Amino acid sequence: MIEVSQLTKAxxxxxxxxxxxxxxxxxxxxxxxxxxxxxxxxxIQILSTLVQPTSGRAVVAGYDVVHQPAQVRExxxxxxxxxxxxxxxxxxxxxVLFGRLRGLRxxxxxxxxxxxxxxxxxxxxxxxxxxxxxxxxxxRIDIAAALVAPPRVLFLDEPTTGLxxxxxxxxWALVTELAAREVTxxxxxxxxxxxxxxxxxxxxxxxxxxxxxGTAETLKQETGHSYCEVTVGHxxxxxxxxxxLADLDGVEAVPANNTVSVRAVDGVxxxxxxxRRTDRSEVAVTDISLRRPTLDDVFLHLAREPLxx
Numbered sequence: 444m445i446e447v448s449q450l451t452k453a454x455x456x457x458x459x460x461x462x463x464x465x466x467x468x469x470x471x472x473x474x475x476x477x478x479x480x481x482x483x484x485x486x487i488q489i490l491s492t493l494v495q496p497t498s499g500r501a502v503v504a505g506y507d508v509v510h511q512p513a514q515v516r517e518x519x520x521x522x523x524x525x526x527x528x529x530x531x532x533x534x535x536x537x538x539v540l541f542g543r544l545r546g547l548r549x550x551x552x553x554x555x556x557x558x559x560x561x562x563x564x565x566x567x568x569x570x571x572x573x574x575x576x577x578x579x580x581x582x583r584i585d586i587a588a589a590l591v592a593p594p595r596v597l598f599l600d601e602p603t604t605g606l607x608x609x610x611x612x613x614x615w616a617l618v619t620e621l622a623a624r625e626v627t628x629x630x631x632x633x634x635x636x637x638x639x640x641x642x643x644x645x646x647x648x649x650x651x652x653x654x655x656x657g658t659a660e661t662l663k664q665e666t667g668h669s670y671c672e673v674t675v676g677h678x679x680x681x682x683x684x685x686x687x688l689a690d691l692d693g694v695e696a697v698p699a700n701n702t703v704s705v706r707a708v709d710g711v712x713x714x715x716x717x718x719r720r721t722d723r724s725e726v727a728v729t730d731i732s733l734r735r736p737t738l739d740d741v742f743l744h745l746a747r748e749p750l751x752x
Contacts, residue, residue, distance in 0.1 A: 444469040444596055444627040445490065450499035452485055452651075459485045460651040462499070467644070469595075470625040472618060474638035476742060477648035483631040484524070486648075487598045490629070491521045504595045520589030520597045524604060527585065530574035534565055534584045537573060538591060545592040552591075559587040563617070579610025586617060597621060599630040603637060615641055635738040645738075647745050654745045659738055666736040666744060668693075669707040671717045676701070676727035684726050688717060695743065704740075707733055 445467035452460040460482045467473040475483050488494040490503055492512040501508045504518040528537050535556050542552030560569045563583050573581060582602060589597060599618070603611040611634070618628055618641050632638055638645055639659045647655040647662075655662055670693075675681060678698045685696035685703045691713070693706030707713040714733045721728055 444471075444504060445473075445629060446500075446502040447486075447490070448500045450486070450489065450501055451497045452482075452489060452494065453497045458651055460489075460496070463648070463651070463653055464499075465646045465653065465656060467627055467629055469627050470622060471643040472622050472628040472630065472641050473644045473646065474642035475629060475631045475646050475648065476635070476638055477631075480650075481648040482651040483648060484600055485651075487521070487600050487629070487631065491519055491598050492516055517592075518595045520592070520594035522582075522585050522589050522597075522599050522602055524601045528573050528581065528588070531572055533570050533572055534576070534580075535560060535569040537584060538588060541588040542591045547591070555591055559590060563587045577610070579606050579613060582606060582610065582614060583617070586614070590621075594626060596627045596629070599628060601631050601633060603632065603634060611637070635742055639738045647742065649745065655741070662741045663736045663738065666741050668736070669710060670704045670734055670736060670740060671707045671714045672702055672704045672730075672732055672734055673717060673721060673728060674700070674702050674730040676729050680726045684721065684724055687720050687724050691716070701729075 447463060447465050450460055450463040451458070463482070463486065475486060477483050485494065489496050490501055490508060492508050492515050495509055503515045506514040506518070508515050529540065532540065538556035538559055539552045542555050543549065547555060560566055565580070565584060565587070568576060568580055573584065576584065586599070586602065603614050606614065615637065618630070622628055630641070642659060645657065645659055645662060646653055673684060675684060678701055681696050681698045681701060681703055685694055688694050688703060688705055691705045692708050695704045705713060705717055711733065718731060721731065
């Protein structure tokens with residue numbers, strides 16, 4: 444449903460994308476990951492015909508994004524990082540407005556708005572101005588607006604940024620439902636758990652280049668080693684413990700979670716060494732374990748530092 448071949452986008456002095464290639468099968472969900480500035484939004488802008496590539500080719504729903512942009516636009520839906528809604532209009536009025544902009548007659552636009560309000564469980568809020576909505580409700584009505592003309596491909600650019608965990612899971616449920624209806628979804632996200640839960644495939648960008656692709660499970664396996672993770676009782680102890688383990692491989696301190704992780708190159712042997720050093724440090728430990736790699740580990744390994752452009 445999406446075919447990207449050697450896509451390049453250059454701005455004066457900056458290569459936003461360099462020879463990016465990937466494909467997304469029909470009815471599947473692909474997550475596009477990368478640090479800020481890696482090229483995720485640029486990729487979506489090109490695929491949704493908002494920006495033209497410098498070179499390369501992209502085909503969406505069977506149509507070339509450069510030579511057949513009108514046909515592409517008829518078959519896609521797009522939501523950006525910020526909800527594009529009229530805050531003074533009600534949720535229902537916004538949906539009718541988008542329906543009219545997509546060429547629906549007034550009665551058809553009104554009927555479609557009612558269908559989406561029911562599908563997205565917005566009946567109680569549909570008559571209120573959008574400015575009174577919570578962040579999660581605004582995101583849901585924004586996605587609904589992208590579906591006024593049922594798309595074959597939906598682009599979601601960081602759809603859950605800033606949402607609370609409950610609202611985020613509601614959006615996850617919507618994405619899963621769309622995929623079940625054979626809508627192809629390409630999403631960018633900063634939340635690795637989101638990509639792990641939702642995606643059938645993943646592409647990781649670093650400084651505009653593809654550095655890894657595959658399923659979440661395949662990427663985890665390719666990372667190679669398990670990790671020894673130590674959770675301490677106080678954030679101040681994180682830096683102290685990380686310094687004591689600094690000569691081991693792949694030490695990562697995460698003060699926000701009170702954890703220090705070490706790549707377990709020797710498996711249980713690494714765990715035993717970490718236990719010995721932790722015991723000598725007299726740091727108050729609440730948990731220590733040996734775990735399989737997560738998608739966070741894959742991302743940190745492949746896209747932690749931007750590549751030189």
